[in-house]
Amino acid sequence: MEFLSQKISEDSTVIELAQWYFDTIAPKGLKEHTIFNNQSLISNYVLPYIGTKPVREISPVVIDELLSFLMERGALRPNKKLSDSTIRQIRIAASSVFQTAVQKEIIDRNPVALSTKLRIEKSERNFLDEHSCKKILLLCNSLS
Numbered sequence: 001m002e003f004l005s006q007k008i009s010e011d012s013t014v015i016e017l018a019q020w021y022f023d024t025i026a027p028k029g030l031k032e033h034t035i036f037n038n039q040s041l042i043s044n045y046v047l048p049y050i051g052t053k054p055v056r057e058i059s060p061v062v063i064d065e066l067l068s069f070l071m072e073r074g075a076l077r078p079n080k081k082l083s084d085s086t087i088r089q090i091r092i093a094a095s096s097v098f099q100t101a102v103q104k105e106i107i108d109r110n111p112v113a114l115s116t117k118l119r120i121e122k123s124e125r126n127f128l129d130e131h132s133c134k135k136i137l138l139l140c141n142s143l144s
Contacts, residue, residue: 008020008101008104008106009055009106010054010055010056010106010107011054011055011056012054012055012106013051013052013053013054013055014046014047014050014051014052014053014054014055014058015047015051015052017055017097017098017101017106018039018042018043018046018047018051018097021096021097021100021101022035022038022039022042025100026038026039026096037089037093038093038096041086041089041090041093041094042090042093042094042097045070045074045082045090046066046090046093046094049066049069050062050066055101055106055107056107058098058111059111060111060112060114060115060116061115062111063094063111063112063114063115064115064116067087067090067091067115067118068118070082070087070090071087071118074087087118091112091115091117094112095110095112095113098110098111098112098113099112099113
């Protein structure tokens with residue numbers, strides 16, 4: 001039976017799980033651009049580090065270590081850190097893959113959901129004070 005040819009189990013590698021997810025599950029519920037973006041994130045940032053491990057070996061600790069590594073030096077280009085937003089997107093994409101494995105009873109728990117949510121520092125926002133706003137408005141009025 002051909003439809004059973006992609007049998008995924010906890011002994012499958014993370015690469016095999018991701019391939020199964022993006023080939024059979026994601027197209028049924030996600031938009032094409034979302035699939036493309038998530039697949040790129042997984043391929044570039046998750047699979048190079050844990051792709052060859054069996055799914056059963058991926059624990060919350062492994063995910064914590066992966067995300068910490070990516071936060072510190074995970075960019076594809078040397079000397080460039082990943083943005084906080086990219087780290088968050090990687091976590092969401094990976095969680096979707098593992099959560100589907102939980103729902104399909106391939107694994108018992110989602111290691112990404114159980115991993116530590118890394119605190120992402122928000123940069124301080126600078127706002128214009130009243131005086132600066134008035135100067136800008138006066139400048140705009142003088143140009144019109």
